[in-house]
Amino acid sequence: MAISDEWVHWTRSNLKDGATVAETRVALEAQGFAAKDIKYALKKAASRKSYQQEVSARTASKGVKRHRQANVDYAALAAPKLIRSTPNGRVTTLCDDELQLFAIENFLSTQQCNTLVEAIRANAHPSKVDGYEQQSDFRSSRTCSLRVHEHPFVADINKSIANTLGLNHRWGEVTQGQWYEPGQQYKAHPDYFVPGTPEYDQFALADGQRTWTFMIYLNKPEQGGGTHFSKIDRTVMPEAGMAICWNNLLPSGEPNPSTVHAGLPVEAGSKFIITKWFRDRGTGSPFIDQ
Ligand SMILES: O=C(O)CCC(=O)C(=O)O
Numbered sequence: 001m002a003i004s005d006e007w008v009h010w011t012r013s014n015l016k017d018g019a020t021v022a023e024t025r026v027a028l029e030a031q032g033f034a035a036k037d038i039k040y041a042l043k044k045a046a047s048r049k050s051y052q053q054e055v056s057a058r059t060a061s062k063g064v065k066r067h068r069q070a071n072v073d074y075a076a077l078a079a080p081k082l083i084r085s086t087p088n089g090r091v092t093t094l095c096d097d098e099l100q101l102f103a104i105e106n107f108l109s110t111q112q113c114n115t116l117v118e119a120i121r122a123n124a125h126p127s128k129v130d131g132y133e134q135q136s137d138f139r140s141s142r143t144c145s146l147r148v149h150e151h152p153f154v155a156d157i158n159k160s161i162a163n164t165l166g167l168n169h170r171w172g173e174v175t176q177g178q179w180y181e182p183g184q185q186y187k188a189h190p191d192y193f194v195p196g197t198p199e200y201d202q203f204a205l206a207d208g209q210r211t212w213t214f215m216i217y218l219n220k221p222e223q224g225g226g227t228h229f230s231k232i233d234r235t236v237m238p239e240a241g242m243a244i245c246w247n248n249l250l251p252s253g254e255p256n257p258s259t260v261h262a263g264l265p266v267e268a269g270s271k272f273i274i275t276k277w278f279r280d281r282g283t284g285s286p287f288i289d290q
């Protein structure tokens with residue numbers, strides 16, 4: 001069975017806490033579960049008999065292992081591998097005071113970029129923003145999840161991302177693809193979940209706060225489409241294959257408001273990106289040593 005009892009339990013708690021089936025499905029999708037496993041978890045979570053079975057199993061086995069982990073070492077998270085040991089010249093520091101923001105040119109090859117663009121073209125649907133039910137002009141791009149079992153070539157890319165940051169890929173969300181056409185944008189927002197909001201309760205409390213964002217531009221739009229960090233008034237212009245990454249948290253583990261950013265409107269041509277977000281909870285160690 002590809003979805004554990006822990007996750008069925010999580011699904012039930014989430015529904016009990018007031019999340020809708022659709023929201024719960026999105027959260028499970030973000031964990032990389034296949035549609036059939038999500039359907040199974042939702043069905044099992046709604047069944048009274050399975051609930052009673054689960055309660056007695058839990059009472060019988062003390063100290064059931066939870067999928068949640070204690071907090072990570074946020075200071076270590078603020079010193080990722082790319083600062084410590086990525087070959088000189090590859091990484092450009094765009095900012096290291098108000099926020100930690102880096103760029104890496106030619107992170108992906110032209111061929112990798114083209115393959116990803118094709119996958120996004122074939123799979124993308126209108127974006128949803130956490131907490132916004134309706135499609136709005138706040139985030140008007142199209143998105144898709146690039147799951148490894150559907151797109152095996154993404155495994156190598158995920159590995160390069162995780163190795164560059166020195167983070168365990170299991171602590172990362174499923175890689176997302178985004179496609180903007182002229183006029184489309186993603187208005188100013190933080191990537192972290194804002195404490196006190198329903199999204200924080202739904203996503204961060206269940207599966208952890210977002211830590212690092214790793215975003216890769218797959219092409220260069222003819223005009224517009226930069227990523228604007230308003231608090232430091234810096235706009236990064238897309239270059240095919242270039243990655244940018246930033247730490248959404250401070251070394252204390254608190255969200256860093258200086259990370260607020262926007263995907264500026266594309267003025268001509270298309271813009272394609274992929275993004276991977278890491279969390280502060282996961283299985284195994286958050287860090288990899290290599
Ligand atoms: O499109 C961009 O440049 C930014 C995208 C973004 O901020 C996001 O997906 O969270």
Ligand SMILES: [Fe+2]
Pocket residue numbers: 189190191261
């Ligand atoms: Fe963002």
